[in-house]
Amino acid sequence: MSERLRIIGGGLAGTEAAWQAAKRGGEVDLYEMRPRVTTPAHQSEELAELVCSNSLRSDSMENASGLLKEEMRRLDSLILRCADETRVPAGIALAVDREKFSQKVTESIEKNPRITLHREEISSLDETHPTIVATGPLTSPALSAEIARLTQGKYLYFYDAISPILHGESIDMGTAFMGSRYGKGMEDGGEGDYINIGLRQEEYEDFHHDLLHGEKVALREFEKPVYFEGCLPLEEMASRGKETLAFGPMKPVGIEHPETGETYHAVIQLRREDLTGEYFSMVGFQTRLKYPEQKRIFQKLPGLGKARFLRYGSLHRNTYINAPRLMRNTLQLKRYPNLFMAGQLTGVEGYLESAATGLLAGIYASQHLGGEAIQTAPKTTSFGALTNYIIETQTKNFQPMNINFGLFPPFQGRVPRKERKKRVTERSLQDLDPWREHVQAPPE
Numbered sequence: 024m025s026e027r028l029r030i031i032g033g034g035l036a037g038t039e040a041a042w043q044a045a046k047r048g049g050e051v052d053l054y055e056m057r058p059r060v061t062t063p064a065h066q067s068e069e070l071a072e073l074v075c076s077n078s079l080r081s082d083s084m085e086n087a088s089g090l091l092k093e094e095m096r097r098l099d100s101l102i103l104r105c106a107d108e109t110r111v112p113a114g115i116a117l118a119v120d121r122e123k124f125s126q127k128v129t130e131s132i133e134k135n136p137r138i139t140l141h142r143e144e145i146s147s148l149d150e151t152h153p154t155i156v157a158t159g160p161l162t163s164p165a166l167s168a169e170i171a172r173l174t175q176g177k178y179l180y181f182y183d184a185i186s187p188i189l190h191g192e193s194i195d196m197g198t199a200f201m202g203s204r205y206g207k208g209m210e211d212g213g214e215g216d217y218i219n220i221g222l223r224q225e226e227y228e229d230f231h232h233d234l235l236h237g238e239k240v241a242l243r244e245f246e247k248p249v250y251f252e253g254c255l256p257l258e259e260m261a262s263r264g265k266e267t268l269a270f271g272p273m274k275p276v277g278i279e280h281p282e283t284g285e286t287y288h289a290v291i292q293l294r295r296e297d298l299t300g301e302y303f304s305m306v307g308f309q310t311r312l313k314y315p316e317q318k319r320i321f322q323k324l325p326g327l328g329k330a331r332f333l334r335y336g337s338l339h340r341n342t343y344i345n346a347p348r349l350m351r352n353t354l355q356l357k358r359y360p361n362l363f364m365a366g367q368l369t370g371v372e373g374y375l376e377s378a379a380t381g382l383l384a385g386i387y388a389s390q391h392l393g394g395e396a397i398q399t400a401p402k403t404t405s406f407g408a409l410t411n412y413i414i415e416t417q418t419k420n421f422q423p424m425n426i427n428f429g430l431f432p433p434f435q436g437r438v439p440r441k442e443r444k445k446r447v448t449e450r451s452l453q454d455l456d457p458w459r460e461h462v463q464a465p466p467e
């Protein structure tokens with residue numbers, strides 16, 4: 024490789040990207056602004072600091088995050104190697120001693136002769152120089168302004184407003200019903216796109232009372248200015264008036280029960296979240312209710328008595344771009360092919376997913392610098408499924424996502440639900456191998 028690769032941000036994604044590029048012969052300049060400038064959540068000057076929980080989630084292959092870990096281990100991930108070496112007992116979860124973990128990552132980067140670590144804040148980007156931007160959910164304000172410039176402003180977001188996602192099979196369809204508002208798209212006998220839950224007046228009033236009194240996560244000081252009127256949390260809307268929700272995300276107009284013709288005081292709609300139709304998100308239900316409270320309150324709703332949650336709702340500070348509009352599946356910005364994005368900035372959610380996109384960006388940028396065509400990970404692997412989600416999602420409100428089995432492409436023909444995870448895992452690891460051979464680093 025001729026040119027040096029710049030990587031901005033020494034977090035989970037940036038360190039992994041630097042490691043992968045250096046393995047492939049690249050000369051890397053890694054820029055980390057701490058300790059000179061810090062973020063509102065980081066506490067130390069170590070690289071790859073875990074800002075909250077010390078868990079990288081399940082390590083079981085029964086779980087999509089276990090599969091992603093296995094793929095990362097097969098690509099010699101620095102983050103996974105350091106996590107395995109500093110593991111603490113936590114059942115099937117991969118939890119780490121956070122200080123030892125970050126120290127190990129820092130040492131590995133500092134000792135690598137191909138990586139030069141600069142403790143410096145970067146506030147402008149040179150679109151002509153090969154660069155990976157991995158500055159995370161708390162990207163410094165100066166660089167955020169620069170990213171906004173390069174992404175036409177309106178495609179850069181500053182917080183997550185996440186609605187809960189439920190397993191469709193856990194919803195009682197004897198009570199809930201399919202349909203679309205005003206029967207849109209159902210003219211030729213279709214069942215409609217949404218699962219609907221109708222609430223009678225008394226049920227709505229109970230729900231409103233629960234929202235007002237349920238326990239909420241306190242906002243940190245730096246998260247207070249994040250609301251904007253288009254995306255208020257459920258409980259905030261509830262506090263503005265008893266009927267605010269019934270005129271907002273729970274408006275009942277144009278919806279009636281397809282068999283009984285009943286209309287409702289308020290309706291909750293759930294939208295399909297994945298290609299296989301296994302998961303449904305509660306539309307407009309971003310919330311700061313604590314997770315056990317979400318379970319307690321939402322399970323009281325008609326049809327949701329046994330609802331299982333794939334993801335709970337949340338609302339927190341997070342800088343990320345509208346990847347489906349701006350990025351290619353090579354993690355390059357469409358307009359600026361020398362600029363690669365990695366980590367939480369791309370719209371993935373979580374330590375593990377951030378590191379995984381860092382790993383991919385390190386490989387892809389190495390291929391780009393070497394003048395090769397970029398060979399992307401197959402869509403059937405968890406690397407590919409995760410990238411596919413952030414590139415292909417067709418929603419108006421693009422929201423960050425963790426890896427999960429619903430992101431993988433469906434099989435041709437019917438696969439019994441019980442066998443699906445096993446089949447996805449087998450296919451993923453089988454398809455990973457030829458790609459891995461192709462992008463393998465040369466032996467040291």
Ligand SMILES: Cc1cc2nc3c(=O)[nH]c(=O)nc-3n(C[C@H](O)[C@H](O)[C@H](O)COP(=O)(O)OP(=O)(O)OC[C@H]3O[C@@H](n4cnc5c(N)ncnc54)[C@H](O)[C@@H]3O)c2cc1C
Nearest residue numbers: 032034035036056075076145158159163366367373374377
């Ligand atoms: C408060 C909070 C709590 C979270 N808790 C969890 C959790 O418990 N579990 C989980 O899985 N995920 C959690 N996340 C989400 C996410 O997984 C982590 O933030 C993760 O660290 C993201 O990885 P990253 O590499 O994209 O960013 P980071 O790990 O944050 O790395 C980015 C790095 O870039 C540096 N930087 C920023 N701007 C500049 C600049 N201009 N120049 C140079 N350096 C710069 C930062 O100092 C930082 O070291 C949390 C996020 C936040 C904000």
